[in-house]
Amino acid sequence: MNWPTWLPLRKDLTPLTPYGAPQVPAQASLNTNENPYSPSPALQKAIADAVMVAAANLNRYPDRDANELRTKLAGYINSTSRVNLTIDNIWAANGSNEIIQSIFLAFGQGSALGFTPSYSMHPLIAKVCGTNWVDGKRNSDFSLNVELAIEQIVQIKPALTFITTPNNPTGGSVSISQIKSLADAVAKVNGLLIVDEAYAEFSTEDSAVTLIAKNPHVVVIRTMSKAFAFAGARVGYMLCDSSVKDAMMLVRLPYHLSALTQAAASVAIDFKDELLGYVSELIRAREAMTAQLHALGLKVVPSSANFILFTGFKAEAPKLWSELLGKGVLIRDVGLPGYLRVTVGNEAENTLFITALKELI
Known part of the structure; x- marks a missing residue:
């Protein structure tokens, strides 16, 4: 874009174009x-009823911590992945992109490494947040070369290492044993392994949430946009060690998740089956x-x-x-x-x- 000369836009943003299909x-x-x-009509009505209840208090700020929603999300993940997470292991936001942005804001003081082609918002948000992004390499068939990935982690020592499984736009998954190998490498360089699982429900692979208890540096990102058919509501959530969740509190915007969104999402989880x-x-x-x-x-x-x-x-x-x-x-x-x-x-x-x-x- 040709930006006007009077606009004090950051120089590193001028060559970028907005994301969007x-x-x-x-x-x-x-x-x-x-x-x-x-x-379904039943779910539509249940959401409308919940929103009507929430609407009676729209003169008040929403639950800042989205406690009811996070409790239900913990129950959902515990039932599907056979883990024992609590509300202290979950943070919810306006779509997974806000989760990603908040991770960069909190932990992006060094480099970030991702293996492209992958989700294009990872490097874009890194750029916007001032984090140096490094494009890692994949195999020619777009599968993740774990040995090469580990070599790059050792060499670059990124603060944040991103993998997407199933990967977007290619669709391939990374096995839980491979994720564990990557987590071990990331631990040695004192970084976080960010596992973006936006499409996890469509895969038969075990979720990386099963690694969090013994690997507090593993962070899993999920969304309600895909499997939950809730793209219009904009709800994403993060599963992590409680210390990572606490760090999100430092960079979140006040009352960032509206009362209406929390009410609708809580009902959707009730209809998860x-x-x-x-x-x-x-x-x-x-x-x-x-x-x-x-x-x-x-x-x-x-x-x-x-x-x-x-x-x-x-x-x-x-x-x-x-x-x-x-x-x-x-x-x-x-x-x-x-x-x-x-x-x-x-x-x-x-x-x-x-x-x-x-x-x-």
């Missing part, structure tokens, strides 16, 4: 990894779509998430992306030459995508 009309919007299933029931359906749809892409002669990067990265088409990725949009299908050009990413949608959206793709490749 295109928001354009489409019959099938399969570009932002949203859950395609809307809240219903919401997570869609996860198995999306996994089945992911496998079916993978088979259909293979049948079209395309190559698919193995995915443990709710999206698929694919290649093997003859057109340039931006051209195919545009042609698909012309047929009412919006997917994601993630900037990897020769690759495009598609979110797993509902049956009608997935059918429209495959049909349009057949006509174009």
